Amino acid sequence: MKVITDLLAQLPFAAVEQKEKTYTVAVPKEKLREAATLLYSNSKLPFDFLIDIVGMDYGDALGAIYYLSATQFPSYLIALKTQTDDREHPQLDSVSDLWLSAGLYEREVHDFFGITFVNNPDMRRLFLRQDWNGYPLRKDYDASPERNPVPLCNEELNDMEDLPATEISIEGERLEKHRKLFEQEEYVVNFGPQHPATHGVLHLRVSLDGEMIKKVDPKFGYIHRGIEKMSESYTYPQILHLIDRMDYLSGTIHRHGMCLAVEKGLELDVPARVHYIRTIIDELTRIASHLLGWGCMAMDMGSITAFVYGMRDREKIMDIFEETCGGRLMANYSVIGGVMNDIHPNFRRKVKEFIPYMRKMLKEHHLLFTGNPIARDRMEGVGYLSKEQAIALGATGPTGRASGWSNDIRKIEPYAAYRQADFKEMLRSDGLTFDRYIIRLDEIEESLKIVEQLIDNIPGGAYAAKTKAIIKLPEGEYHQRVEGARGEFDVYICSKGDKYPYRVKFRSPCMTLVNTLKYISVGSKVADLIMLGGSLDYVVPCIDR
């Protein structure tokens, strides 16, 4: 695209490479700030959405890849690459003052690779304990259990809340600073990690002024299972099983994304039947996920009846999954080149029965909860997220769409059979808790529409393409975006032509959602914190990976 090539021409030091809609821009580390500032703040096409930062260990150098997108032309991507040769004290310049979401991503890269981001005010470890030895995603990491035994006592809060930062003064002097997260006299409440309303094991430290929230500090890592590191020693079909267990509520969709990325690399011709089946299963997963999200949010606000109703309707989908895929929650259905088995003979009939049933029940859900004056009073006017904030934070999915940010990957970059279906991208403009609540119910209706259009038109043919027994991905980098139930899920694979990937990175949509909670909860009452969390509908194992 001409606008982008013109823009990149302003960076004479950059090595630009184009592959389809992705521009790979490699810059030396001294010029990273300059390139990032130009891309972020030019007037023609500002790249205002930082999708993800991928940390890399190239063997002799450490580096980072910044995936950027512009909300004006969301289907084009820029991969801004940089690296440093210093493995002892690797340093890169921080971009956390440009993109709000970068602060958290940089902490993640620091945790896994030990790269210090200069001028990022908070360089704590994100997932692992502060006393962890080594940086696990480096290639020379020593994983012996003696180095990091199972700890017997909890981490000291003082260690967890001491923010180290490296700054470089105007004279070029390097300063190591330490700052406390909370003041001595602040009233700080622990929320989690064991709490039924955190939707997993999330730990929030909440500073209060009376009943008002002053500051929220999320702490992750209580379910960090090291999936990315494990993936480096697993073959591609094996990795698929780990993905299902990351965000278990939209596992099928995420697995689909990984399959698409590998198929892209193999240049595999996937039968049309597979695309249709995968799309239908994805949409059913989305409905199941939103039903659970709806039920849990209602339960967080005290309505247990709604939870029981949501789970009741979800069981119908679980029945369909069980027949066709063989599993209830973990469908394990998509494989590279196709799906595990052909659809069950009852599949069509059951799905067709489900659609009118769900429509009828949606009315009931609206009657039960949406129309309830107590629920309305609690949801309206609370937790405002503006569109600009949503983009800066990278809050994709229903949360961003409730603020008016059009970010549906199914529309931006249609994959599988989404081109064949006629559906609307649900958008609202207010960005309040009620919008985030209602948009999920609206999306259930759109998903039903997609399923209805596709179910009768599943083409015949094979349910899987033939692949080699051992799948080796050609050397290169592959990136695939899919629309999960909670937002954009990205798979990044770096292959060296082996049967194992060199590096795999997943963009977790939920991490940015918890970061969003940090911003939208300030100023609301502490009782609303739980409801706000419910309205964002994050899944913690997806954050921790």
Add this chain to the structure above:
Amino acid sequence: MKFEDFKDNEYLEEYVNELRANGVNIVVTKLDDLINWGRSNSVWPLTFATSCCGIEFMCLGAARYDFARFGWEVTRNSPRQADVVFCCGTIVHKMAPVLKRLYDQMAEPKYVMAFGSCAISGGPFKKSYHTVMGVDKIIPVDVYIPGCPPRPDAMIYGMMQLARKIKMQEFFKLPKQPQPSCLCAPDPQLPEKEGGEQ
């Protein structure tokens, strides 16, 4: 596994009957039976889930599987009120001390059920640098329920096994806890209290 073998799980009761046939106080045993009948039908679980198995645990609590039928539905959010911890999901290094503390906060008698392969042995995350290879490395486990995740039906089966275990406990004849020596022997340096009988 054959279906007949699956049904053959009454060895615990047979074992207890054999023990009791060899001369145990009848009155006390009957009282034990009554108490244990009550206890095994009103077990209060702790709402504790770290990952995927937690969703199946939620299904277990919802309408279709409904563990209220067995009196297990009073899920407690505080470990101090809970009888059993359903350990749903992977336990990692950072979570291990938290789980240990939760377990320590529970009042006796307390039970632990390991749900799913992660809680049993680390499961699919066996190769990870950050996973604890089974909760029994940190706390004692009473019942193991395999599956990834186990179906709610399997969870009910596991619950029934725990109920059996509870039923065979001897409430009145709990083995005496070994007393720390400093409490048993009076310290000669301290003056004896008045009315030192107590």
